[in-house]
Amino acid sequence: MPSFSAPPDKATAAGKTFEATIHTNCGDITLELDGAKAPQTVASFVQLAQKAYWKDSPCHRLTTAGLHVLQCGDPTGTGSGGPGYGYGIENAPVDGNYPAGTLAMARGQLPDTNGGQFFFVYDTTALPTDGGGYSIFGRVTSGMDILARIAKAGVESTSANPYDGPPAQPISILSVAVTEKKA
Template structure:
């Protein structure tokens, strides 16, 4: 039986191998573009431009995240490394059908969360297990949305929106029927339209937000912030780096204690 740390290392290796594969694909496509351009140099300029653009377009996983120039319409998480038989989501029974307290020590200040293991057992089981394994230690809250919805997104070991624990889970649990996520809500990020794409990324709502459900439903609400809302608001007030959704204030999770 492999340990959870071994599972994470296996998933990380799978992810790194996937990135290497993508780079090899892009390199082959660039070489193909050069060869094609030399052979077909006499063609019309429009055709040549089309070939170069088409050949250099990288293979990418689905990208539900809006670009930085567009208002964000929902929290999202890109697919992480492909789930494997060795990396399975924790059993929902780990949540013990009870309320948990999670204390996040961050570079911006402490956050205390109350997690509802009865209403969202799968999400709480995953969060608690990852926290106990030190998965969140050293990760940054990489995304701050300040238009239309108001959330700070955390839990990505890569800090890019691409990372995860090496597994994905569903279904969506405890989503609000009215699509309203009050300030203090703690919920799971996921890929748009995919209820089974939840992993380690979560978001903290710092101002009442309406996040419209998509074809998969709403977003799993698995807890609330009971201390540290002032920290979240200070991070939000500092804003984002121009042209990005990266918070100006560094919010690195130094450790998570659950009980």
């Protein structure tokens, strides 16, 4: 797993919009990334995509009760891997409301632990705002049907919690392509 000493300069994404296509074994998920609202997060996502950080990386967590998210972005598939750096929260909703189609960063308990893990919100979800919330840095523009199929299949039966664990329908990131959208 590649490791980096520091996050990229947020100026590389500031004020820009990007389109990303996450190629998975279940189909393509297309995203719009908002560098105006979350420049550090988008700069990090773009760099990790360009460095093939997520190549052949399983999405390791699905939640199906209360929280409706599919979490990806850890090449180890364990939920504890990261790119070697962290940074702070950007563009987190004050009310904790994350609409369906939201793309946000996962983090540890501390607010400066954003890194390489992210999650898709497949159904409107309220997340805790303690510690600052979670950085919204984009939205799904195509592929919500894929997320719905993964969610409908539920959590792996070997999970200790039937509503939170590895997805029963395995989904892995094969590659990620990112291009800047021109105005």
